[in-house]
Amino acid sequence: MTDSRIVFKKPSDDIDTVTTTVLEEREDGGNIDGGITSSIAVFNPYYTMSIQKQRSMLPISKYKMQVLYAMERFRTVIIVGETGSGKSTQVPQFLMESGWCSDRRLIGITQPRRVAAVTLATRVADEQLCRLGTKVGFVVRFGGVTSDETMIQYMTDGILLREMSSDPLLLRYSVVMVDEAHERSVNTDLLLALLRRLQKVRQDLRVIVSSATLDAAYFRQFFELNDGDDATKDTAVIVSVEGSTYPVDIFYAEKPVPSYAKAALTTTIDIHTKHPSGDILIFLTGQDEVEAFCIDLKEQTRKLKNCDKLWIVPLYGGLSQKEQLRAFDSTPFGTRKVVVATNIAETSVTIPGISYVIDCGFVKMRIADPNNGIETLMIVPISQAAADQRAGRAGRVRPGKCYRLYPETEFKKLLFATVPEIQRCHLAPVILQLKTLGVSNVVRFHYLARPRVKSMANGFDLLHALGAVDDEGALTNNLGTKMCTLPLPPMHAKVLLSSEKFGCSEEILTILAMMQIQEVFNLPRNAKHEAELTKREFSVAEGDHLTMLNVYTAFCANGKTSKWCNQFHVNYKGLLRAQNIRDQLIAYLKKYKIKLISCKGLIGETEKIRRCLLSGFFTNVARYGHDGCYHTIYETSKFNVYKGSSIMYRSEMPKWVLFTDVLQNSIRDLSEIDPEWIQELAPNFYEYGSVRILI
């Protein structure tokens, strides 16, 4: 441990950047005094009060008049407030109560996650003393509750993007509020850019940008950027940073710590004696590590005598809801809760009672290589902003401490902010989305953050090779427009749309649904060997995609029960989701009049399926090399095979494979292919004459 520490300040300590900014106007300077006080909200401390009293106690309530004024006066209003300030629940109610729905138009609020849309709508319906789905409703992928009476509609951002393709002017809405804009996901970035564009033709549309951080200036600049039309030059910023932050002391390790578990328990933090109260949140990069760490903690607990008991909670997305909720349980007296989490605890889940955070400094992130377009799940250093966000989790109920398992010198080398997703991901889906909405020049579109030119070219190359766009880059009539509508990434959509031709749409439908879930098998550490054996039973020599088909078929044949899934270590939660997705895709196939044909029992059964997969995944093919690795055709990358792949059970590795998932340096979800098929199915993608291996 070094002496270097950084002290997080309370909002009220920092007069320059926080308390003076209440409402800024750009045009006429008619400031309204916000009168910020330094009240700090903690984890719903008002739960004993009436709902109306609780509402009035929220920090945002003091800004009600400012919000309403700004909405009258400005077309875009940026609201900055911490989680817990009440902006997501209160602002829509302020607007509804002051007549913003009187012309039967809706206030729409977008959320990045489905659960948030549902829980916010439920809460607001409670506050309005109405049944969910009447005045207040929600819409998410697999359903929703709304009616003719609905005035406030919570939804996922994906739903609103989709709605824009059928109603480009969003005429149903008087106000659209984009919540969690600071997360800078592809969807929120696109929505903001599209809404800005829409404001030019819909003068009456109000946009609220809701963000938890102080980069309001960036959003404001974006909405005001003069591109020859200054009708959009009216934006107000309301900053209400009061939320729930207490000071957090930061401690750095002297040198980077290689082993999370040992370091955290022995050298960096003395969990048991030094600190009087507060639970501990530990950020690791992967689920596997989370489980391993929990086992370590168990060992420690056994060794402990005469000190705090530790209570061992893993938290990651793969857990069932019930298992996730264990992280919320309060601990018995004298017991300290230790939550070991993936980055799920950065955004999706907030655990109350945390006073200590241990930050490993890394995160797993999906990143596309702009050269070959291959998306890989990589372990990368976090940004300074992400490190501060993690630290902030220690200061929600009382002053806290954060231990960073790396030196301060390393912290200073980190990127200031996380690169927005649109600058890291594959752009083919983004291009399709914009094309659907009639953005003709996708390259010159006014992005919130401009993607790299090379990635853009790569996105177009793929869409062209798939047949979704023509030589001019315009959507092709049949394939292109259908691909835009399907709730699948472009390569997956291509596979589905060509499945009838290959005579195996029934099987492909199942495989694609299974490919949308994260893990097919659970391999618990305590029953690893047994789980391996049952997994082997399902495995097919030709590869993982046929294995997925096997699992789903067996799941259906055995009554789709959780009991069966547990017995065979199959991911029940995932399979139910696969079933939902499958049902939704069937509806699209009916709409497109694509017949459900099965190849079961026919000659060349698996060949049909693998050819069909290749019709969409021809960019992801690799050849087995003498070095025991798989190499892409132009030798741009080489990979190991993920040890959980079905083909690892084979005595001899297949010479050619297609892959549909990449983690770090390993390809996962492989199917064996014949290289002859590549030229047949993607005649224009590779320069066949020049590639010696294909001759």
Next chain:
DNA sequence: CCAGTCCCG
């Protein structure tokens, strides 16, 4: 030995 980030339609 290699290693189940997180979400959206």
